Amino acid sequence: MTKKNKIAVIGGTGLTSLQNLEIVRNETVTTPYGNPSSPLAFGNISSTKKNKSAQTLETVFIARHGYAHNIPPHRVNYRANMWALKEAGVTAILAVNAVGGIREDMIPGSLVVPDQIIDYTSRRINTFFEDNLKNVTHIDFSYPYSREISQLILDSAQAVNIDIIKGGTYAATEGPRLETAAEIQRLKRDGCDLVGMTGMPEAALARELELDYASICVNANWAAGLSDELITMEVIEQNLEGGMEKTRQLIEDILSQYYK
Numbered sequence: 001m002t003k004k005n006k007i008a009v010i011g012g013t014g015l016t017s018l019q020n021l022e023i024v025r026n027e028t029v030t031t032p033y034g035n036p037s038s039p040l041a042f043g044n045i046s047s048t049k050k051n052k053s054a055q056t057l058e059t060v061f062i063a064r065h066g067y068a069h070n071i072p073p074h075r076v077n078y079r080a081n082m083w084a085l086k087e088a089g090v091t092a093i094l095a096v097n098a099v100g101g102i103r104e105d106m107i108p109g110s111l112v113v114p115d116q117i118i119d120y121t122s123r124r125i126n127t128f129f130e131d132n133l134k135n136v137t138h139i140d141f142s143y144p145y146s147r148e149i150s151q152l153i154l155d156s157a158q159a160v161n162i163d164i165i166k167g168g169t170y171a172a173t174e175g176p177r178l179e180t181a182a183e184i185q186r187l188k189r190d191g192c193d194l195v196g197m198t199g200m201p202e203a204a205l206a207r208e209l210e211l212d213y214a215s216i217c218v219n220a221n222w223a224a225g226l227s228d229e230l231i232t233m234e235v236i237e238q239n240l241e242g243g244m245e246k247t248r249q250l251i252e253d254i255l256s257q258y259y260k
């Protein structure tokens with residue numbers, strides 16, 4: 001791939017910064033849709049891989065829940081975030097999403113590249129195409145994630161020896177409360193493998209702006225009713241730690257593949 005594109009990382013719960021990102025500038029931007037969740041951090045990721053000459057890899061980082069992690073999933077201004085990234089010249093997005101595992105192999109701490117979504121959100125502004133339209137517009141969303149970027153994630157995971165699950169249906173719930181056990185059983189019957197609160201409308205808005213979008217999901221807990229453990233923020237944060245460390249390594253490799 002040539003360096004014609006700029007890739008952004010949207011960090012979720014457990015990833016409010018990239019430790020190996022050397023920030024060149026922070027830009028506080030505004031958009032016709034309001035303010036993004038955080039300033040955009042422009043910078044370089046230094047790649048320190050063995051057998052490779054040191055590279056600097058340009059990227060843009062945004063913290064979906066704000067740097068203070070105080071914007072809940074249903075209050076994220078998804079439109080402003082996506083618009084700001086598009087305006088910054090971004091063409092592809094790696095989204096990091098914390099999720100609960102439903103399918104048996106989605107154990108806490110594991111990583112997943114989802115390939116489908118079912119949207120159960122109900123109160124979010126989910127489109128750019130609503131007012132002052134020349135024509136009614138419907139985007140094709142049959143395959144909600146970029147296959148190219150998803151493949152890049154999978155290839156990188158293999159290259160750096162990180163286990164990652166290929167494919168899975170992401171259930172996007174409204175939150176901010178977690179689900180009931182019966183709701184999880186219903187999601188399971190619907191064919192969902194993992195559940196989170198931030199996958200939508202982000203993926204659809206990316207498609208509306210013609211951004212190549214893919215997700216790395218990090219399993220934080222067994223979804224409601226699937227284990228005896230209470231799902232507390234402490235449990236979520238603890239389980240995310242290992243998964244996010246792997247995600248950081250993975251992002252470094254993905255960027256070096258993307259820009260090579």
Ligand code: HPA
Nearest residue numbers: 098099100195196197220
């Ligand atoms: N449900 C919804 N969102 C989540 C969960 C969950 O169990 N864990 C982390 N984000």
